[in-house]
Amino acid sequence: MANSNLPRRIIKETQRLLSEPAPGISASPSEDNMRYFNVMILGPTQSPYEGGVFKLELFLPEEYPMAAPKVRFLTKIYHPNIDKLGRICLDILKDKWSPALQIRTVLLSIQALLSAPNPDDPLSENIAKHWKTNEAEAVETAKEWTRLYASGA
Amino acid sequence: MVSEDEFDMQDAAAESAEDDFYSGGEEDGFDSDDADVADYEFIDNDSDDSDDLISHRYQQNYTILSEGDIRQRQDDDIMRIATVLSISKVAASILLRYYNWSVSKVHDEWFADEEKVRRAVGLLEEPVVPFPDGRDMTCGICFETYPSDRLRAAVCGHPFCNSCWAGYISTAINDGPGCLVLRCPDPSCNAAVGQDMINVLTSNEDSDRYSRYFIRSYIEDNRKTKWCPAPGCDYAVDFIVGSGSYDVICRCAYSFCWNCTEEAHRPVDCATVAKWILKNSAESENMNWAWDVGLDSYHISEEYGHNCTYFTQFFLQLLQELALVIGSCRQKVFMSPVNGFRSRILANSKPCPKCKRPIEKNQGCMHITCTPPCKFEFCWLCLGAWSDHGERTGGFYACNRYETAKQEGVYDEAEKRREMAKNSLERYTHYYERWATNQTSRQKALADLQQMQNVHLEKLSDIQCQPESQLKFIIEAWLQIVECRRVLKWTYAYGYYLPEHEHAKRLFFEYLQGEAESGLERLHQCAEKELQIYLNAEGPSKDFNEFRTKLAGLTSVTRNYFENLVRALENGLSDVDSHGACSRMASSKSLGGGSSRARAGRGKGSTSRSSGPSRNIDEPGHWSCEYCTFANIKPATICAMCQHRR
Numbered sequence: 001m002a003n004s005n006l007p008r009r010i011i012k013e014t015q016r017l018l019s020e021p022a023p024g025i026s027a028s029p030s031e032d033n034m035r036y037f038n039v040m041i042l043g044p045t046q047s048p049y050e051g052g053v054f055k056l057e058l059f060l061p062e063e064y065p066m067a068a069p070k071v072r073f074l075t076k077i078y079h080p081n082i083d084k085l086g087r088i089c090l091d092i093l094k095d096k097w098s099p100a101l102q103i104r105t106v107l108l109s110i111q112a113l114l115s116a117p118n119p120d121d122p123l124s125e126n127i128a129k130h131w132k133t134n135e136a137e138a139v140e141t142a143k144e145w146t147r148l149y150a151s152g153a
Numbered sequence: 154m155v156s157e158d159e160f161d162m163q164d165a166a167a168e169s170a171e172d173d174f175y176s177g178g179e180e181d182g183f184d185s186d187d188a189d190v191a192d193y194e195f196i197d198n199d200s201d202d203s204d205d206l207i208s209h210r211y212q213q214n215y216t217i218l219s220e221g222d223i224r225q226r227q228d229d230d231i232m233r234i235a236t237v238l239s240i241s242k243v244a245a246s247i248l249l250r251y252y253n254w255s256v257s258k259v260h261d262e263w264f265a266d267e268e269k270v271r272r273a274v275g276l277l278e279e280p281v282v283p284f285p286d287g288r289d290m291t292c293g294i295c296f297e298t299y300p301s302d303r304l305r306a307a308v309c310g311h312p313f314c315n316s317c318w319a320g321y322i323s324t325a326i327n328d329g330p331g332c333l334v335l336r337c338p339d340p341s342c343n344a345a346v347g348q349d350m351i352n353v354l355t356s357n358e359d360s361d362r363y364s365r366y367f368i369r370s371y372i373e374d375n376r377k378t379k380w381c382p383a384p385g386c387d388y389a390v391d392f393i394v395g396s397g398s399y400d401v402i403c404r405c406a407y408s409f410c411w412n413c414t415e416e417a418h419r420p421v422d423c424a425t426v427a428k429w430i431l432k433n434s435a436e437s438e439n440m441n442w443a444w445d446v447g448l449d450s451y452h453i454s455e456e457y458g459h460n461c462t463y464f465t466q467f468f469l470q471l472l473q474e475l476a477l478v479i480g481s482c483r484q485k486v487f488m489s490p491v492n493g494f495r496s497r498i499l500a501n502s503k504p505c506p507k508c509k510r511p512i513e514k515n516q517g518c519m520h521i522t523c524t525p526p527c528k529f530e531f532c533w534l535c536l537g538a539w540s541d542h543g544e545r546t547g548g549f550y551a552c553n554r555y556e557t558a559k560q561e562g563v564y565d566e567a568e569k570r571r572e573m574a575k576n577s578l579e580r581y582t583h584y585y586e587r588w589a590t591n592q593t594s595r596q597k598a599l600a601d602l603q604q605m606q607n608v609h610l611e612k613l614s615d616i617q618c619q620p621e622s623q624l625k626f627i628i629e630a631w632l633q634i635v636e637c638r639r640v641l642k643w644t645y646a647y648g649y650y651l652p653e654h655e656h657a658k659r660l661f662f663e664y665l666q667g668e669a670e671s672g673l674e675r676l677h678q679c680a681e682k683e684l685q686i687y688l689n690a691e692g693p694s695k696d697f698n699e700f701r702t703k704l705a706g707l708t709s710v711t712r713n714y715f716e717n718l719v720r721a722l723e724n725g726l727s728d729v730d731s732h733g734a735c736s737r738m739a740s741s742k743s744l745g746g747g748s749s750r751a752r753a754g755r756g757k758g759s760t761s762r763s764s765g766p767s768r769n770i771d772e773p774g775h776w777s778c779e780y781c782t783f784a785n786i787k788p789a790t791i792c793a794m795c796q797h798r799r
Contacts, residue, residue, distance in 0.1 A: 007295070008295065008296065008297060009294070009295045009296045012296045013296075063324070065294055065295075066320050066321065066324040067324070092340070096340075098338050098339070098340045099294045099317065099320070099321055099338050100293045100294055100311075100313075100338040100339050100340055101340055105340075
């Protein structure tokens with residue numbers, strides 16, 4: 001297999017992700033590239049994303065764990081910290097990354113971000129503005145998008 | 154050891170005690186204290202100060218620091234904190250860095266609330282988790298299990314293996330100066346990782362880089378110090394803010410403004426310099442141009458027709474490359490052809506009436522055919538379809554439609570805008586060219602000065618049988634030239650931003666500038682050309698002493714002119730308000746120095762000149778040389794200073 005020189009850490013993390021998955025999160029490596037993961041996160045309860053199934057991709061760069069994994073939403077989502085390309089504004093994916101963090105902790109953080117959008121540190125200017133001026137309406141839109149794009153079809 | 158707090162207690166009343174303190178111990182070891190007692194340093198009437206060196210330093214409001222000086226100061230500061238706070242040197246350096254190397258700030262904060270400071274900075278007193286010796290443990294990064302001697306932890310006790318530590322530290326060092334505030338890799342822990350661990354755990358190369366960041370931080374994070382901005386210069390400057398001029402001359406001979414770190418620009422203020430440099434920056438001009446015109450480089454691709462050029466993609470690329478070149482050597486050269494491109498396009502191009510792409514016409518007839526796919530044929534003058542033109546509209550080189558419409562005022566607004574862009578471009582070019590010429594001239598003069606010092610002076614001393622000490626006047630002349638070129642250069646930036654409607658000020662400014670400039674030209678000419686005669690002479694020249702008198706005289710006359718100019722610009726030409734336009738304008742016009750001639754061509758001077766009260770400089774019994782303004786006695790017909798005939 002081409003992944004024979006995969007660091008032990010990645011193998012261990014993968015095994016643990018598969019054997020004891022975090023609630024509401026599934027992550028499995030791609031067959032041809034052990035550094036590429038297909039991820040699914042369930043919309044947290046009592047959030048506008050409840051009931052949605054969100055697909056993400058996660059890639060471990062060569063420097064991992066010294067460098068952060070690269071994560072992106074594949075499912076369209078209405079969220080002030082996620083842009084239309086699915087890029088995520090999350091500190092631990094950028095300057096707050098630490099090699100003591102793991103795939104699991106990253107995905108849990110993303111799940112938490114769905115529960116607690118942060119319009120003060122936006123990636124998507126328009127959505128953040130919407131969120132701040134009329135939160136109820138923005139939440140409605142997020143629910144609508146969840147129904148339209150993340151209903152697990 | 155006297156701490157800062159005690160310094161602060163001493164008030165201005167205790168000045169003399171301070172002086173004693175300093176004259177007793179002006180060793181380098183106390184240098185680091187200087188900055189902290191900055192407030193006292195510009196009391197320059199300390200008459201009891203006998204030491205020349207010290208009093209010189211009191212005048213100069215900055216100190217140049219070599220790398221050795223910087224390390225010395227940094228070590229001294231760290232040592233002081235370590236001693237006073239009874240902590241390790243590593244901990245002291247972490248603290249100092251956190252508080253931007255301010256010894257007094259560290260003292261204040263630490264003694265106000267040590268616990269709080271320790272938490273903020275990450276200096277834990279005891280481990281968060283026990284680091285059990287003699288047991289196998291798992292590294293928190295690679296998940297491998299190691300015997301405890303192959304693992305290491307910061308004070309917090311979170312264990313990581315040596316190779317993960319090395320990777321962690323090395324990544325941080327590669328990421329830049331952020332490595333100076335490195336914390337434990339555990340995301341929930343903020344224990345600081347100090348230089349001791351870094352030196353043990355990383356390669357020499359990495360720890361060298363770390364220590365470079367460390368020393369840089371001492372200069373860059375400290376409000377009172379900056380690096381000399383000259384390329385390749387490693388000196389730093391410790392400046393006492395609030396004590397007069399911002400001009401700093403580094404030991405590398407580069408002079409710069411402390412405030413904005415551009416090259417020294419006295420008498421022009423930092424804001425004007427910033428505007429001017431921004432204006433000169435081709436990069437920003439080109440950006441605006443490309444944005445504003447909305448050039449679509451796919452469309453602008455080929456030349457078409459026989460008399461108009463199109464801004465082709467190639468040209469755009471060329472511009473971008475130029476901008477890169479210029480961007481990378483900012484401070485050094487500004488390329489004038491690229492500057493003001495936007496105005497040039499506005500002035501010389503028109504949008505195609507059909508597809509709106511800009512077209513520049515550089516020659517030929519008025520029949521324009523736009524590039525495919527547009528291919529619209531139109532008249533350059535009236536922008537109407539060419540099918541409406543021909544013999545009946547006045548032939549191919551004229552357009553009656555245009556003439557008629559122009560008379561009716563149809564084109565006025567667009568025409569006016571183009572005219573204005575053209576004028577403003579010309580105006581900018583006028584100032585820019587003179588700014589740039591003086592810059593070049595200064596560089597040349599600097600090179601000549603070096604050549605003079607290193608080669609010619611000795612030769613001249615041999616030929617003219619004069620000791621080198623007697624030839625100092627030549628060096629002084631060259632130093633004056635270099636300085637004057639710098640001042641003169643910046644006066645062109647000043648002139649560009651001097652409002653057009655302030656006629657009196659403009660006149661006064663242009664008068665002073667013209668005087669200074671023609672004085673400088675004479676001095677430069679004399680030092681450059683006339684000196685050659687004596688350099689090439691076979692033996693001692695009889696008239697060498699006259700040359701000495703002349704050059705020294707010109708140096709001092711020019712210095713006066715420039716002092717006047719600098720003073721006038723620094724007080725915002727406020728003399729104009731009391732005196733009105735100076736009547737000496739009249740005489741200066743006839744001098745025809747390079748710049749005043751060029752400016753007279755713009756025909757602004759003649760209208761408002763006569764307003765001010767007349768002031769006659771000719772005193773009875775004297776006549777003023779119209780060349781150098783030296784006041785000669787009446788009987789003489791040749792100026793004693795410059796030999797100019799009356």
